[in-house]
Amino acid sequence: MAEKTNTSDSGLGPTLDISDEDIYEAMTEIPGYLDITPGDFKEVYLLALRHAAERLKRSLKAKDVMTRDVAWVSPDTPLGDVAGLMARRGVSGVPVVSQGKVVGIISEKDFLSHLGTGEVRNFMSVVAQCLKQKTCKALPIRERTAGDIMAAPAVTVGEDTAVLEIARIFDEKKINRVPVIDAQGRLVGIVARGDIVRISSLP
Helix, strand or coil: CECCCCCCCCCCCCCCCCCHHHHHHHHHHCCCCCCCCHHHHHHHHHHHHHHHHHHHHHHCEHHHHCECCCCEECCCCEHHHHHHHHHHHCCCEEEEEECCEEEEEEEHHHHHHCCCCCCCCCHHHHHHHHHHCCCCCCHHHCCCEHHHHCECCCCCEECCCEHHHHHHHHHHHCCCEEEEECCCCEEEEEEEHHHHHHHHCCC
16 A cells, blocks of 8 residues: 655646736847837737646646655555545545556545445534444444445546546546556556646636
């Protein structure tokens, strides 16, 4: 079982806000006469920035935004260990890997769906039940493993899958993360919905 650092750096730095003073200083550095006003200069700059951002969004692939150091578990990992790993790393789901291949994925939703009655709708439902009663809904699955409750087969993408396609998969499959595999089917990374949201926030 491996653990990942809870970061996902796409290399897309923060967007800078351009001021009138920035424009003036830039224009004075260009030799010769510019037949353009600072306002026109700024408008052209902002339009170019927007087009560049759109081009970047269209060209980005899974390998450009994925987290490479991924937390994963095996099918026989006890659920207590799975939950502990997810809690330590602050993630809501991890791939399940067997013999180097992704065979499933386990998330908070999978835990909740195996905690008994239909009244368990979210994590706080479990907390409320455990606080009110002497027993806890989590106890019946204490001896089970990741393979018992994982969602399988896992939805995966390749390293060259376009980010826009991954966003479509998230919406279509109603999922929040997707493992990235290489040509041999081995786990090489993971893309989360948050990675897509960050890219979408580019101007």
